[in-house]
Amino acid sequence: MHKNQKASYDRREFLRGSAAIAGTTVAGVLLPTGQVFGQQAKLKVGLMLPYTGTYTQLGIAITNGFKLAVEERGGKLGGREIEYFTVDDESNPAKAPENVSKLVQRDKVDVVIGTVHSGVVMGMAKVLKESGTIWINPNGGAGAMTGAACAPNFFRTSFSNWQSTHALGKVLKAKGIKTAVFITHKYAAGEEMMEGFKEGFEKEGGKLVKELYLPFPQVEFQALLTEIASIKPEAVVCFFAGGAAIKFLKDYQAAGLKGKIPLFGSGFLTDGVLDAVGDAAEGVETTLHYADGLDTKKDKAFRLAYAKTFKLQPDVYAVQGYDAGQLLAAGLDAVKGNIGDKAGVIKAMEAAKIDSPRGPWTLSKSHNPVQDMYLRKVVGKENKVQGVAWKALADPARGCKA
Amino acid sequence: MDFAFFLIQLLNGLQYGLLLFLVASGLTLIFGIMGIINLAHGSFYMVGAYLAWSLSAMTGSLTAAILLAIPLTVILGMGLERLLFRHLYQRDHLYQVLLTYGLILVFEELRSMIWGDDVHGVAVPELLNASIPLTDNLSYPVYRLAISGVCLLLAAALYFLIQKTRLGMMIRAGASNRDMVQSLGIDIKLIYTLVFALGIALAAFAGMINSPLSSVFPNMGSQVLIICFVVVVIGGIGSVKGAMAASLMIGLAETFGQVLVPEVAGTIVYVLMAIVLVWRPEGLFGKG
Numbered sequence: 170m171h172k173n174q175k176a177s178y179d180r181r182e183f184l185r186g187s188a189a190i191a192g193t194t195v196a197g198v199l200l201p202t203g204q205v206f207g208q209q210a211k212l213k214v215g216l217m218l219p220y221t222g223t224y225t226q227l228g229i230a231i232t233n234g235f236k237l238a239v240e241e242r243g244g245k246l247g248g249r250e251i252e253y254f255t256v257d258d259e260s261n262p263a264k265a266p267e268n269v270s271k272l273v274q275r276d277k278v279d280v281v282i283g284t285v286h287s288g289v290v291m292g293m294a295k296v297l298k299e300s301g302t303i304w305i306n307p308n309g310g311a312g313a314m315t316g317a318a319c320a321p322n323f324f325r326t327s328f329s330n331w332q333s334t335h336a337l338g339k340v341l342k343a344k345g346i347k348t349a350v351f352i353t354h355k356y357a358a359g360e361e362m363m364e365g366f367k368e369g370f371e372k373e374g375g376k377l378v379k380e381l382y383l384p385f386p387q388v389e390f391q392a393l394l395t396e397i398a399s400i401k402p403e404a405v406v407c408f409f410a411g412g413a414a415i416k417f418l419k420d421y422q423a424a425g426l427k428g429k430i431p432l433f434g435s436g437f438l439t440d441g442v443l444d445a446v447g448d449a450a451e452g453v454e455t456t457l458h459y460a461d462g463l464d465t466k467k468d469k470a471f472r473l474a475y476a477k478t479f480k481l482q483p484d485v486y487a488v489q490g491y492d493a494g495q496l497l498a499a500g501l502d503a504v505k506g507n508i509g510d511k512a513g514v515i516k517a518m519e520a521a522k523i524d525s526p527r528g529p530w531t532l533s534k535s536h537n538p539v540q541d542m543y544l545r546k547v548v549g550k551e552n553k554v555q556g557v558a559w560k561a562l563a564d565p566a567r568g569c570k571a
Numbered sequence: 572m573d574f575a576f577f578l579i580q581l582l583n584g585l586q587y588g589l590l591l592f593l594v595a596s597g598l599t600l601i602f603g604i605m606g607i608i609n610l611a612h613g614s615f616y617m618v619g620a621y622l623a624w625s626l627s628a629m630t631g632s633l634t635a636a637i638l639l640a641i642p643l644t645v646i647l648g649m650g651l652e653r654l655l656f657r658h659l660y661q662r663d664h665l666y667q668v669l670l671t672y673g674l675i676l677v678f679e680e681l682r683s684m685i686w687g688d689d690v691h692g693v694a695v696p697e698l699l700n701a702s703i704p705l706t707d708n709l710s711y712p713v714y715r716l717a718i719s720g721v722c723l724l725l726a727a728a729l730y731f732l733i734q735k736t737r738l739g740m741m742i743r744a745g746a747s748n749r750d751m752v753q754s755l756g757i758d759i760k761l762i763y764t765l766v767f768a769l770g771i772a773l774a775a776f777a778g779m780i781n782s783p784l785s786s787v788f789p790n791m792g793s794q795v796l797i798i799c800f801v802v803v804v805i806g807g808i809g810s811v812k813g814a815m816a817a818s819l820m821i822g823l824a825e826t827f828g829q830v831l832v833p834e835v836a837g838t839i840v841y842v843l844m845a846i847v848l849v850w851r852p853e854g855l856f857g858k859g
Contacts, residue, residue: 223789225688355837383829384837386794388785391583391715392826398709399576412690412788419692419786425702425710445692445786 211252212501212508215272217283217293220257223411224285226441228257231307231490233479235282238494241474246494247501247508254278258289265292273300279508280305282493285486287311287330287358294318303500303514307493308486312361315537317568321515324536326492326523328458329564330361331368333435334408336456336542336559338369341404341433348378349433350402352393353409355382362408362435370406378402388416394424401430408435415445422449436460436545436552440485443550450547459485459527460543460554471526483526492525496532499523535566579705580826586715588822589722592815594781594795595802596725597774599814603803604733605766606746607656608664610671612799613792614678615771619644619778621682624691624787633696637779641772648771652764660749660763675792682789690788718780725773730811742766746809801840805847807857816855 216235218228239251254276256268265288272278273296281297281304284290290309297304298320306314306323310330314323341349351366353359359382367377379400381393397405405426409417414437421427427449436457439450471491475483483491496518503517504510523530523538530540544558598612622643626636651674659666694700695714702710733739745752745759753759778791785791802821806813821840828839835842847855 223688382833382836387837388794389587389825391587392580392829395576395579395583395709396830398706399573401708412786412791415690415692415786415788416784419784423702423712423714425704426708429708442690445690447692447694 210249212246212249212280212506213252213254213276213278214497215254215256215276215278215281215283217256217258217269217272217281219260219285220255222260224260227285227308227486230481230484230486231282231285231493233475233481234483234487234490234492235307235494237471237475237478237487238491238498240478242498246498247504247506249501249506256283258284258286260284260286260289262286262288262292265289266296269293269296273297273302278302280497282307282490282497284309290314291318294320294323297322301511303497303508303511305493305496307489310358310361312564312567315533315535315564315569316566319535319566319569322511324496324518324532326496326538327489328540329537330358330435331365332537332540332542332562332564333437333457334362334366334406335369336544336562337366337406337433337435338371338373338375340454340456340544340558341370341375341406342373344404344431346375346403346431348376348402349404349406350379350381350397350400351377352381352383352397352405352407354385354387354413356385359385359408366406386413388413390417390420391424394420394426397430398424398426404431404433406433407438410437410440411442414438415442418442418446418449418453436485436543439545439547439552443547443552451549453547454555455545455547455552456542456558457485457545457552458530458538458540458542459488460545461551462553463526463528463543465526465528467524467528468526485527488526492523492527492530495523495525496521533563533566535564535569537564537566539563575706579709579711580830581823582711584823584826585819586719586822587826588819589719590781590784591798591802591822592726592818593718593722594774594777595799595814595818596729597770597772597777598799598803599806599811600729600773601767601770602800603806603809603811603814604742604746605763605770606808607660607767608667608671609770610668610796611674611678612671612774613794613796614675615644615648615774615792616778616795617682617790617792618647618678619775620693620782620785620787620791621686621778622775623779623782624693625686627693633693633779633783637776640779641776644772644775645768647775648768649764651771652767656767657760657763678792679790688789690786692786693782695783714783718784721780726811726815733811738762798840801844805844805854807851807854809858810854810856813854813856 218231219225220228254272256271258268272281281302285308287309290306290311294314301322303322306325308327310328312329312331315325351363353363363380370377432453434455436455439453439455443450472483499521500514500518504513519532528541530538533539539561541557542559542562544555545552546555601607601609622640623636626639627633630636699714699717701713704710741757741762749759802814802817806817824839824843828836
């Protein structure tokens, strides 16, 4: 398509793509016996992710994505082989400090990768702020991690909750919508997403007429749907995920609201649930930093390599894990694998331009991705990209002084 | 809130209450009447929902799936009673708590091995897949009303079984003095097996019939477990009437709580339980 101006870029992409496939095949065969005696000891990477419970699939996708990024580089980062240490965080915030301490103190890892659940993320933050271990968070969107609790060794390759709904204000304005109701569970992620939307919408002159909260993890929506029908807003914006998202989408349709009041949401509403909801999600529009049908070389190569290696289709979580690997590679390449030069690693990671399947992104001052937010629309079983809702959206990182 | 919407919310509350009764009915029988603490109630609810999902995918019909799944859950209940629960009737409640907590873990793991960790939706039966318009932009799904009907039938049947039949009399007698009933020549072992299996089947049936509304997902059982115990405790242990009254009270309190005092909606049910227990420690219809 862009043959003339981008020939070298294309070739590099192509090579990287094929290397990924070749690399993973080779790695798969050789790894068990593939002891190579280099000059440096192995780099210790601690994976603290959910491998049991509701978020198991997310933990696996992130792990796969990370390992794919490493395998594409010949199984090495900054010239060093990787030794993995794994801890199942069970998505249990109460155990977070203990679990992350296992990696930091017992295994003495050089880098910590984790995790999905925002509550666990905040539990990890306390320990990792003290230890100063380099930490890359491949999912949990708690604003505080790159906000009030930010630190030089904290990095995130996913999103902040605020980011995932902020661009919706612009989207609604473009459609001429002036009033909206926001509905979500009453817990930190829901409230942060509500704030992100409210700020974006009011900046565009819109009015958030009502915030509706449901106690977490209840899923009896009937009373609040009735409330929405009586308020008659021009749009409903929401955040639910997993089982709650499925039920909400179905109930919204069953209550007859679908088609009468358009539904919008944070992209997590319609990710990984489309098989289960049937046609109840059709036409729902969401914003997220990833989408189906991006149709870029990088995304295609990534999807192909991921599918071939793991016999699974990648999702947004796999992309976030993959980018955690890419970000770490950028840091370690700059210091030739010498993780002891922590300042050098951090500096290189801060300056990195990540060539992600989601599109290129950089880090903000507080180490959260500055990234394009896509507007997606549910068409059949896909979150089809409709365009970029907000180019290079940065989290405001309120309260970050590091 | 104008009057029309007040009436709709009233309907929401009653309908939710009936749904709660359905979900708690199995526990009413096993905990309320037999006096066995069954923390795995939610797991049987989950098993029912997953059976409904997988069998309706196989047969193409939720009705057929339910008809196939009910005998399976009765067999499961009888098997568990013979193998495990039978040995714990005479022991302290703590043993039952430990056993049934263990069962929760076992069933979650089995669910993960057999059916995986994905969320699934179950289609509403074609015949009931309609909505009744209430206002210009709100309508009421027929399936919800149908469930309410099933709940009322079930409540009546349970009440009749426990209070009016000979079998019910034996169950009640057995719950208060097992040895005496046995020495009167009644096969109390068999009765307990049957009633226990019925309780398990009821929990599973609730999961099945509710699956199109709730969808099917890991850990779905733990969500209903606590509210079920609240229903039985508020209603008074041993009373079907009480469980029904408590379900409706909770349904209405939750519905209006969410709309009128959203800040504290999460605690309303527990405040309600605390008030009832202070006022009547034996529950609304308990025997004290």
